[in-house]
Amino acid sequence: MDLVVLRLTRLNVSTLTTSNRFRLFTSGIRWRNQRNVHPYTSNPTKTHFFSSVKGPVSPNVASLCLTSTSRRLDTCLTAFKPPAQRLPVVTQPVHQFHTSGCLRAVPAPFIWLVLKPIQKVLAEVGPSHCFASHKSIRKWWLALPPNKKQLFREWTWRRRWHLAGAGAGFMFLVSLFFLTHLDESPVTGRTRLLVFSMENFIELAKFTSDAYMEEFKESLVPTSDPRHQAVELLVQHLAQRNQDIAEIFSVSWNVHVVEGPTVNAFVLPNGEVFIFTGMLEAVADVHQLAFVLGHEMAHALIGHAAEQASMSHMVELLSLIMLTAIWAICPRDSLAVLGHWIQSKLVQFSFDRPFSRKLEAEADQVGLQLAAKACADVRAGPVFWQQMEISDQLKGQPNIPEWLSTHPSHQNRVRQLNRLIPEALELRASCDCPALPSDDPRVNFSQKVQLILDNAKKQELMEKEKMIGKENAEVLFPLPQTAPVPAQGAQSGRLLATSALPQNSA
Structure with a gap:
């Protein structure tokens, strides 16, 4: 059995004309074969019905049952299409219809009891575990045909205020969670957030x-x-x-x-x-x-x-x-x-x-x-x-x-x-x-550090002066240089002599 949704605002069926009644039923029959159910949420000012077509679909006979989401109305309507223009309608009311009562605000302790286990579950499910679901959302959106994407955009735009209200409610719950977990730091008295005791x-x-x-x-x-x-x-x-x-x-x-x-x-x-x-x-x-x-x-x-x-x-x-x-x-x-x-x-x-x-x-x-x-x-x-x-x-x-x-x-x-x-x-x-x-230890430490730095600078200057003196000595008194090694052959047996030593004549 397929379900068809009809959105009515305190509709009185008896006030409809015969042609409108039949148009209502025939449109319900057409929707039965085209779309699935689209649930709506009831509120005190609007009444939404789930209608179903029972029996064989005939161009002359149609039977629809209207059921409210609160289950307080259960009405079946049967329409016949004789050759005449006027169509008789038989209405069988089951329950008397009335709107829902006012809802009371949810107490804060109940909100806290609901949020606490949710918060613990989300804490255990880290960001790494959500990558697969995030990726699946993107794949689902890319796989949608253009017409369904357009319908989704239109649906989002029509309910933009509902979505904004949901976001504001989420932020209110987060703020309420913060306010109920504030604590005062010992010694310093700083206000802080403590989720864990x-x-x-x-x-x-x-x-x-x-x-x-x-x-x-x-x-x-x-x-x-x-x-x-x-x-x-x-x-x-x-x-x-x-x-x-x-x-x-x-x-x-x-x-x-x-x-x-x-x-x-x-x-x-x-x-x-x-x-x-x-x-x-x-x-x-x-x-x-x-x-x-x-x-x-x-x-x-x-x-x-x-x-x-x-x-x-x-x-x-x-x-x-x-x-x-x-x-x-x-x-x-x-x-x-x-x-x-x-x-x-x-x-x-x-x-x-x-x-x-x-x-x-x-x-x-x-x-x-x-x-x-x-x-x-x-x-x-x-x-x-x-x-x-x-x-x-x-x-x-x-x-x-x-x-x-x-x-x-x-x-x-x-x-x-x-x-x-x-x-x-x-x-x-x-x-x-x-x-x-x-004696301030800070002053003593600074003096000791300064003394160490001064000694290090003096040591560095002394090393520089020593290196400069060594370079000057090498310029005035060059080191002896070794004569080139003779080639192998007749001179291989000669003794090597340096240029700094005199050579003995034969």
């Missing part, structure tokens, strides 16, 4: 710490080692002096020292501290080590890992729209791949890396505060990054631009920390810490 990330960090313990099990420094004990004592001191921060004592801080030349340290959200012996050799004193550990602990207590994952998660979801457009519009796969690569680089350099540098700068600020409350000399913080800059230059590492890196440059870090030093010194003084020595 800190509790979930702490549970995830347990598996990560177990993986690191398995990876470093052969190179872990024993707890009886003085290096491990020094780091353990300093971490516990930082935690005790910052008990006013709720996130500090909500986790237990465990130290793991790894034997290795890598200059690195990191702290997981569950309080597991990993530091390499290369970092212990890179710091000059305990004050620099306190700043480094405070920086890494700041990442954990603020929840930068969850924040960065949330931001990357949302950027990935929003980029699916652009990826869909790229893979659906581009005529060739090569152009689609190029567009996808450009889009990924734009997202990387416009969102990911600037956001990572922002989190690093915030960790420097909070780490400086943690070290100040622990009575460390906060002036050693900028000195550490100056040392790292000189170390990189001596190792010959390339100096890449900051916008290409996930971390701020050493020079920018030094400038930012120097701006924060006065505030950190006031915070340190308010925590009943002993007075600092009058």
Whole structure:
């Protein structure tokens, strides 16, 4: 049975003339053999019917059943075409027709319950899994005949306001999702987006710490080692002096020292501290080590890992729209791949890396505060990054631009920390810490660096003068030159003599 759609607006069949009734039925019979069903959505002002033709198709007899989408009207109409002009119509009403009632707005909690599983599903389906569907959309469109393409364009244009409303509704839902996931950052009070809760990330960090313990099990420094004990004592001191921060004592801080030349340290959200012996050799004193550990602990207590994952998660979801457009519009796969690569680089350099540098700068600020409350000399913080800059230059590492890196440059870090030093010194003084020595480590380090540079310049000048003197000596007293080697034959047995020595006569 084929279905035919008739779009009527509160149509009263009894008011139709006999000729109009028959025209209605015959047009329904023609549509039965030409097209399939086209569903419409009912609303309070318009009523749409699904009509079906029952029985054999005859030019004199037609029977149509009209059924509303809400199933509140079920009417069958039968028309006969006698020789006379007037056509009798028999109407058999089944249900009384009435419009739908007003719809109430969907409550916000229900929207959140619906969006949450959808968001999780979309998070698991990455952009790479959607390329096949995007490509199929393009193939489907190219395979359409010109007339169907024109019908689709006309259909889109007729419903442009509906589509615009759907887009506005989508943006409203996205905005609602953002507003319901805003959070305040500890210590700094910065407003941020958190899709994942800190509790979930702490549970995830347990598996990560177990993986690191398995990876470093052969190179872990024993707890009886003085290096491990020094780091353990300093971490516990930082935690005790910052008990006013709720996130500090909500986790237990465990130290793991790894034997290795890598200059690195990191702290997981569950309080597991990993530091390499290369970092212990890179710091000059305990004050620099306190700043480094405070920086890494700041990442954990603020929840930068969850924040960065949330931001990357949302950027990935929003980029699916652009990826869909790229893979659906581009005529060739090569152009689609190029567009996808450009889009990924734009997202990387416009969102990911600037956001990572922002989190690093915030960790420097909070780490400086943690070290100040622990009575460390906060002036050693900028000195550490100056040392790292000189170390990189001596190792010959390339100096890449900051916008290409996930971390701020050493020079920018030094400038930012120097701006924060006065505030950190006031915070340190308010925590009943002993007075600092009058010698500023920043000034001492600059003087030492200048002294090393001066000595290097003097050494370079001395080497240049030595080379010049050597060249002058070669000009005044040329080195003896060897006579040419005689050809083989009669002169092969002669003794070779240099031009600098006199020749004996026979």
